Amino acid sequence: MPAGPEPDDGRFLADALSCVDRLCAWLKKELLDEQAAEELAQDTLAEAWLSRRSFRGASSLSTWMHGIARNLARSRVRKADALCDSLPADCASDRALHGRPDGEWRRLCVDLMLEGLSPADRELYRLFYRERRPISELAKTLGQPEGTIKCRLFYIRRALSRLA
Numbered sequence: 001m002p003a004g005p006e007p008d009d010g011r012f013l014a015d016a017l018s019c020v021d022r023l024c025a026w027l028k029k030e031l032l033d034e035q036a037a038e039e040l041a042q043d044t045l046a047e048a049w050l051s052r053r054s055f056r057g058a059s060s061l062s063t064w065m066h067g068i069a070r071n072l073a074r075s076r077v078r079k080a081d082a083l084c085d086s087l088p089a090d091c092a093s094d095r096a097l098h099g100r101p102d103g104e105w106r107r108l109c110v111d112l113m114l115e116g117l118s119p120a121d122r123e124l125y126r127l128f129y130r131e132r133r134p135i136s137e138l139a140k141t142l143g144q145p146e147g148t149i150k151c152r153l154f155y156i157r158r159a160l161s162r163l164a
Contacts, residue, residue, distance in 0.1 A: 012052050012061075019062045020045055023069060030111050044069040070112040113160050121156050128153060 020041055027037035047068050048055075055064055114122050124142070127133045128149075135153075139146045 009052070012055075013049065015061050016045060016048050016052075016065065019065050022062065023065055026066070027069065040069060040072060043072055047072065066115070070115065073112050110160070117156065117159060121152065121159070124149070124152055125156055 023044060024037055024041040027040050028034055030037075044065055048061075048065050051068070055061065114125060117125065124138070127138055127141075128135070133141075135146050135149050138144075138149050142149065144152075
């Protein structure tokens with residue numbers, strides 16, 4: 001990927017620092033864990049600084065940093081999965097990474113990937129997968145045929161698998 005124009009390091013750092021508070025607030029809401037959110041926000045800032053020469057400006061710096069945070073979270077999920085897979089079977093119930101069960105990291109990863117979906121698709125995902133509402137109820141609530149709901153769920157799953 002070609003690098004963009006040479007950024008002014010001082011300006012880039014100032015702009016990146018101005019994004020950190022919003023990024024951290026968003027991560028706290030998603031993670032429900034202040035310490036983990038702050039850690040991920042700091043890791044995101046560090047990665048943004050190291051990758052600053054690849055920032056092309058095709059999106060806002062804030063959007064670019066959110067993408068970095070999503071990628072870091074995915075990486076942590078993969079590492080948690082690898083760690084869990086390497087544990088002996090008798091440790092399976094105690095699987096944890098940095099004090100957090102791998103299920104929490106998986107949920108964070110899914111939540112971050114959902115950001116890539118439209119608001120309507122995020123809502124459908126929430127209703128079907130999190131609230132476990134039946135397709136027939138969703139069809140009535142959303143005023144769409146059941147086949148359309150099933151089709152949208154298929155495309156949501158496919159979009160999420162591409163984001164993973």
